[in-house]
Amino acid sequence: MNLQESQFVSVRVPAEAEFVDIVRLTLYGIASKWGFSYEEIEDMKVAVAEACNNAVLHAYEGMEKGFVEVKFEMNDGGIRITVKDEGSSFDYAHKEAKAESLHNKDLSEINAGGLGIFMMQALMDDVEVHTNAGTEVILTKFLQRNEELA
Numbered sequence: 502m503n504l505q506e507s508q509f510v511s512v513r514v515p516a517e518a519e520f521v522d523i524v525r526l527t528l529y530g531i532a533s534k535w536g537f538s539y540e541e542i543e544d545m546k547v548a549v550a551e552a553c554n555n556a557v558l559h560a561y562e563g564m565e566k567g568f569v570e571v572k573f574e575m576n577d578g579g580i581r582i583t584v585k586d587e588g589s590s591f592d593y594a595h596k597e598a599k600a601e602s603l604h605n606k607d608l609s610e611i612n613a614g615g616l617g618i619f620m621m622q623a624l625m626d627d628v629e630v631h632t633n634a635g636t637e638v639i640l641t642k643f644l645q646r647n648e649e650l651a
């Protein structure tokens with residue numbers, strides 16, 4: 502496999518928990534070929550798994566289970582991973598507003614759960630969430646090039 506800039510790989514799996522591993526394995530294969538460190542790959546694996554788990558748990562609630570499509574796009578600056586489902590959407594702006602208000606709260610006041618999106622933000626360089634038809638989470642990680650070794 503010889504990855505080149507602007508090429509992409511896409512994996513489409515049923516929105517079931519047991520398929521999330523397939524996505525993580527694919528991420529591992531691609532990110533290591535593209536030059537990410539072990540630590541960076543581990544961080545991305547957690548973030549991508551959180552996005553997939555959200556699609557598995559929340560997207561198709563009360564309806565027939567659909568799919569999750571994960572697209573890995575390589576570019577010179579790094580990798581862009583899009584996790585997409587066609588389930589029911591949610592009010593992301595509202596969740597963000599809630600997140601800001603978390604800062605003034607004691608940890609014990611914050612309910613368990615509801616941490617997946619924060620984790621993605623902490624582990625990736627950029628996170629975008631689009632909620633039109635279903636949900637699309639775009640996770641970006643920049644490649645730290647070591648100029649001295651180049």
Ligand SMILES: Nc1ncnc2c1ncn2[C@@H]1O[C@H](COP(=O)(O)OP(=O)(O)OP(=O)(O)O)[C@@H](O)[C@H]1O
Binds near residue numbers: 555617
């Ligand atoms: N793909 C999705 N489809 C529909 N709703 C979603 C999706 N992703 C997130 N949500 C909504 O946003 C909320 C926040 O997601 P987040 O991952 O931050 O927390 P959580 O999944 O509730 O808990 P945790 O991830 O900590 O187990 C979810 O509870 C759900 O209501």
Ligand SMILES: [Mg+2]
Binds near residue numbers: 551554617
């Ligand atoms: Mg979650």
